[in-house]
Amino acid sequence: MASSLVSRSLRPSLLRAARKTTTLPSATTPSSFFSTDSNDNNNNNNKRIALVIGSSGALGSAVSHYLSQQVGMHVLGADVIETPEMPLDGFISLATQSPSAASVTMELASGIHDMLEETEELDTIVVAAGGWAGDTRPMTGQQSLAEEIQMDATLYGSNIDTMIQMNLIPVIAAGYAAQRFMGPNGLFVTIGATAALSSTPGMMGYGLTKAAAHHIVQTVGATTGKSSLETKTKQKAGRHYRQYAANLDTLSAVAILPTTIDTPSNRHGMPQADFDSWTKPVDIAEQIGTWVTTPQLRPHSGALVKVTTMAGNSVFDLVR
Template identity: 30%
Template sequence: MSKNILVFGGSGALGAEIVNFFTTKGWSTVAIDFRANTVANKSIVITNSGETEMVRVATELNATKFDSIICAAGGWTGGSITSEDYFKSVQKMLDMNLSSAIGTAYLSGKLLSPGGLVVFTGANSALVPTPGMIGYGVSKVATHQIVKSLAQADSGLPANSLSIGILPVILDTPSNRAGMPDSNFDNWTPVSDVASKLFEWSSDSTTRPANGSLVTIETKNKATTFTLV
């Protein structure tokens, strides 16, 4: 029987790679994003991550239970408390990062199978103060809190399911390369490495970190490590 995965942010650099990787492994894939993913078995286009759209998605998928649900949506922008666009930058990060995590949590409560896995994308940089990127730091710390909260017995997730957070240092994506063209890309994590690890966790429950774990993902000289925080 085919296994099912739902990828929130399934048309972004990380999400599209996850969809592609799982599809090639024979999983049935569903992508949710602001634009369609033509590789996924089913692609649902949303206009925002708010209640109305999330209820619509849950209703449309209500006949399907997912073995894994991954939140790969998000983005980055800087901004300190003295920035001219301070409020705009904070709201942008709340919309891109936190709202997608909140939506994923909601869908997990409705659609995750017992014993399933839900993974949220946090950030290693949010483990310490982020004065130059307040909105980003706040949105990612809140995402880490969601991971921990869903790991509790009374979270509303189905029995024996796990909530895990991945905390990349920096992913090798086209937008990151465009923003930092002079960086050493050997120290950036290929999105394929992340997709492969998520496939491992999804396929074999014995390889998963403990419920509520935050896992830093770091690459040095093209070698990627996954380390429990």
């Protein structure tokens, strides 16, 4: 079964209060946390700052590495477990026993607030966290035991809960962060799914959460001053909202919609698939990097961009 991302980046059983794991300067040093060497502060403070949610997964690692090494950004990671081999400029641990939109949004926002100096703002937010699960198979035949029916119903609902926690809640939290902590000309990118552009038989939870992620991007985009597809009524509502968040005037919100990302987890789950038709994480990272460095190449805010890969070559096309 194809999926846009199989990365257990926000496993619901492991989410707990956000904590800061980066090494900070001493309390007597007024420098930015990005460097403990005062000689480097001027250069470091000029660097743009990116936040990658799901930074320990296959896609998140690729995006973090590319933005750091190729684009030259400071990169903050947010995930369940920090990957030691992935050098980050800061890390927010997302782990709570009972994840909800409220708790994860609070954890992420608190972590960002603790990381940034008063004069610092985020330039880019990328939501690379997510996962896939197919629907559970309903029990067949006459059910004589109430316990069996309850078990089946609970399993069905739990599967959808898991998809909400993995695919939707991180985007909700990131959407808040984009409005609260983003600087001028910010870029907010989340990973959607080509499958969620239409019905998704056999994967209800996956489809509805990815479609909802698309909706968040479109709504955030319609709220900004860079959307070009909305009615006058929606444009008026967006202008009213931007009175309270001036950074939204220039924010670009975009969803990238792959079919299947070429990750170790996906290869393990589908060993007979045509890997040349899968999108490599670095291709997505490079596209995001292009939008960071060349804002005029970004699509309109609220755009859905489908990525299609054939013979190892990926093409990004606007679908809305």
